[in-house]
Amino acid sequence: MTDPRAAAEAVLAHVDANLEQSLSRLEALLRIPSISTEPAFAAQCRAAAEWLRADLQGEGFEASLRDTEGHPMVVAHDKAAEGPHVLFYGHYDVQPVDPLDLWHTDPFEPVRLVQPDGETHISARGASDDKGQLMTFVEACRAWRAVTGSLPVKVTMLFEGEEEAGSPSLLPFLERTGPELTADIALVSDTDMWDKQTPSIVTMLRGLVGEEIEITCADKDLHSGMFGGAARNPLQLLSEIIASMRNPDGSVALEGFYDDVAELPPEVAEQWKRLPFSDTDFLAGVGLSVPAGETGRTVLEQITSRPTFEVNGMIGGYTGDGFKTVIASKARAKISFRLVSGQDPDKIREAFRAHVRARLPADASVTFHAHGGSPAIAVPADGPFLNKALGALGAEWGREAAIAGSGGSIPIVGAFKRQLGMDTLLIGFAQIDDRIHSPNEKYNLTSFRKGIRSWVRVLAAFAQR
């Protein structure tokens, strides 16, 4: 076969020359209202899966639908190439469209809207999340085949139809189908760029420990006139426990919490100093001005590379209109920890429970309820796939690609690591203003075009020895 690097320029030219056809295919997929959470749209979900299967089959993949308890999976293979094997994951299902009256155009009739800055928005439900993004990869493969007759690396694709519904069928499917899907690296295109000019690869995902605690004191709600003063108040106690979780410097006051916390790799720390990021702008976007996390850490660190404790919900006593002089019997809180590389979710959960138990006075009891736990995930900062992808993105966008962390967890990445032993590179071209999950979702034409071109370059780079 042709040398991939040499061929890449021709493939890129083909992408540009055939962009209208690529767009038309995306628009055909966007017209299928594959809303996974609404049972009435089950047939449309299957139709979207079938559209993808047929498109991939026509392009040259061996593609099939795989039935699950829910919506079907699409699996496609082309392992003819000599090079390494990549697994590309995306999802063909979309969010519901309510409230419909806030849409300026039909969510399932894509339109191209030219913006004052010259950008074109492809507006439709799923344009960005995730049909537009997954088609960047599909179109890159098509262009490779059109120009060179083959793909530069072995490619497997996996598209699910339940991502917006919590992916209930995914883990069982990975368990059944693992060896067929296992590749050298997984690629996911469901994330944002660093900013409109700067591509990014997310290589760090924080883990999560979710926990619900309920504190009980008296065996019934009490009148604060009759018992106030003598009766233990579980809301007071819960407040004191929550307060005890945080040091004045913003760090988490849980014994051993930072014992296993890895510092940011030096090359990433260095890069973050160079990358454009404004603490002020980031916080101002939500009405804040001062970072509230650990003193001495940047906002980027606070939200991606440092672990946290958060109260996510709290309730107890009388919370309706007016006033009721009650001392509640029970008080509840939902709390969570975001974990970073090195921290063990089970150990953190146990440390938290011990922290709470140690602060319970007489007459107070507690019950705990676990709401999921997953470790942080990090792709080695010096891995060969990462470095090649960084180079490819840099070449396409004309500036250094960011090595980014995501503050939240993306369950599929953990599943690939645990169940298939694969690292994942998250390479997405969405913008923060794409309004995913909201009315008037859009995907920039630049994201689509340069996203396809980026994958052309990434695959070429991976094929290189």
Place this chain on the structure above:
Amino acid sequence: MTDPRAAAEAVLAHVDANLEQSLSRLEALLRIPSISTEPAFAAQCRAAAEWLRADLQGEGFEASLRDTEGHPMVVAHDKAAEGPHVLFYGHYDVQPVDPLDLWHTDPFEPVRLVQPDGETHISARGASDDKGQLMTFVEACRAWRAVTGSLPVKVTMLFEGEEEAGSPSLLPFLERTGPELTADIALVSDTDMWDKQTPSIVTMLRGLVGEEIEITCADKDLHSGMFGGAARNPLQLLSEIIASMRNPDGSVALEGFYDDVAELPPEVAEQWKRLPFSDTDFLAGVGLSVPAGETGRTVLEQITSRPTFEVNGMIGGYTGDGFKTVIASKARAKISFRLVSGQDPDKIREAFRAHVRARLPADASVTFHAHGGSPAIAVPADGPFLNKALGALGAEWGREAAIAGSGGSIPIVGAFKRQLGMDTLLIGFAQIDDRIHSPNEKYNLTSFRKGIRSWVRVLAAFAQR
């Protein structure tokens, strides 16, 4: 007229000899379903008022109904006597009866149920709260007239029909009618005895400051994956503020909170050491075992003579089933202070607001909403009416009457003090197990009989120079 002390023995004998007739009258009143909170029972409320008016008129009072915006007031006067003037207050309205299926007998068909210990329970809605109690006073007056032809003191009675509905018409009525009602002392019979053998006079009522606070940080709810660490969490902040309100020794950590707190009068403190009260039993009744209030204070002090801070309700973030990794924009709490003699509600409210404001970091704002404020009320522990009443009760029950505090506030007492300049003695004969506001409410026959006899003696004592 006859010397009241000398006549009292004959009046007491008359009470006992005519108890069946007294009971029949109470039962007639109990048959009227005067539920004030349910509009469908408005006519029955008026019927109960009219029943009382007619009964008092027949007995010799000058009695009338006074219309209000809601249910009518009953006002009755007999100011023929030489002695001091008392205003007796009670309420003829009753609580709703739901859930009806938990009643063993018809709530509005009173029955006399003999108990294993020989006590008879008068079972009906309102038997204890407050028809049975108010009729002890009415019957005592009747007995005085029957035996001596007159009352030993000037008597005004005021019965309202909206006490269970928050007394909306009472303050406007007091404003309109004040001078007509003003007496030397107010008497209220709507409280419990200390225990089954020990009568009590409530002379201390804690005041109340109710306050709602809402803390806002970001201008919208945030995803804790994206912002966790850098964004100020209002639930964390609110917890820290609530925690800061309480010292490790259980005292309230508000600046100046104890500055104006009066210590218990020494004679009351002395008496409380003698009175039967079990901390253990009191707390065990609600599933607790250890007093949670100020170290070094007894439970009686903690619940009646010491001020408190309580969280009555708190809410924020996600509180439904499952889990949501949200950082709330807002968190709310309802809090209250119970005040004791000397504390100024306005001053305490301002001190609290200053305490909260001083703890607000950047990006956090707070709004306060006042939910009522009233000072504590205390009848002078050495007042002549109190001392005479204590003596009368002691004589009837054969043991020292308790000078009690009530942890809660009773708004009518504050209104009498503020609007009419009168002190109030709260003398009730209810038992803690009377199930007021619940199914199968009852009043002990002993409470009724010895309640009437107690008032006979109290009026005699008041008439004494």
